Amino acid sequence: MKPTALIADDEPLLREILEARLAAAWPELQVVAQARNGRQAVELFEQHQPDVCFLDVHMPGLSGVEVARQVGKRAHLVFVTAFDKYALEAFEHGALDYLVKPVTAVRLNETVERLKARWQQATPAVHSEQLLTQLAARLKLDQPQTLDWIRASVGASLRMIPIDDIDYLKSDTKYTLVAYRDEGQAAEALIRTPLKDLLAQLPPAHFAQVHRSVVVNLRSIRRVTRGENETAEIELKGRHERLGVSRSHLHLFKEM
Known part of the structure; x- marks a missing residue:
């Protein structure tokens, strides 16, 4: 069976760009759903049960981290974030997969290689509730975000x-x-x-x-x-x- 994926981002163009770059980096991967907000991401995940979820960290309704908590360990997760040194520190310390906007081919290829290995070996998702809680605290996802x-x-x-x-x-x-x-x-x-x-x-x-x-x-x-x-x-x-x-x-x- 081919691996499947869900992409969640509130910006349609960014979803399209990521899907196109995934098609080049991992042709076997089938994007089965795209969500425009956190709540829709949870609904589409339950409907399609994808192997991989690419989650925008800051989305209307539910954040990417909140979606991850509901997904649990049923899928491999990749968080997508706008550049922010504190955000990157949070991901790096938590050993979580992440991509920085705009997503580059080099970084995406590195992420895809790790995902391929985990999927082929049926390795469980590496995140945990503790890691997600720490990430939410470092990114202050429970507080209103001020747009720049x-x-x-x-x-x-x-x-x-x-x-x-x-x-x-x-x-x-x-x-x-x-x-x-x-x-x-x-x-x-x-x-x-x-x-x-x-x-x-x-x-x-x-x-x-x-x-x-x-x-x-x-x-x-x-x-x-x-x-x-x-x-x-x-x-x-x-x-x-x-x-x-x-x-x-x-x-x-x-x-x-």
């Missing part, structure tokens, strides 16, 4: 948008619109992460929710004009659009 940038697919490329460059975020049906500055010019991108999940990770000193569907960077505001029925309108620096402030959030601008 947002990953967004723009055409066929992946754009890394610094938080400081974002003017506002707005819910748009199944997506979130990210309005940002690209070398000083107004630009937009759509991401799948819900606005409510992003809000919990944004610096509260600089970002505020002004409407149930809008979060604004306070540093991007030019002026706020009071309207009728206890509402207001935000004018942004260098942008033509106006953002409405709902009655329940008008207190943020009580000094005007």
Whole structure:
């Protein structure tokens, strides 16, 4: 039987890139499922029972470590993380398999060789509850994570948008619109992460929710004009659009 795998990452483009590179590094491996968040990863694991799970550490709902706890030792695990020296120290001290974003072919090949050997020899998964607990503590996964940038697919490329460059975020049906500055010019991108999940990770000193569907960077505001029925309108620096402030959030601008 061919080995099987599950890929869990909240960014679709990164899932596709990892799947393509796995196909080159381990042609026999069959990716049977892709998950966009932690809860879906658990559901798809129970459905497909893959031999290997590639888990993004920071995902909406459940973190990759929390998913690993539910998977137990039923699969070999590879954690995928954005570069962070403290995160890497946590993995190295715990002797856990990990990949750093963006995933390089050299590092992936090394990981694949270890996975091949374990799978062929039917070696049990090396992680333990103690290791996972230590990893969660070192990465502080039980605390809200503050974003430094947002990953967004723009055409066929992946754009890394610094938080400081974002003017506002707005819910748009199944997506979130990210309005940002690209070398000083107004630009937009759509991401799948819900606005409510992003809000919990944004610096509260600089970002505020002004409407149930809008979060604004306070540093991007030019002026706020009071309207009728206890509402207001935000004018942004260098942008033509106006953002409405709902009655329940008008207190943020009580000094005007």
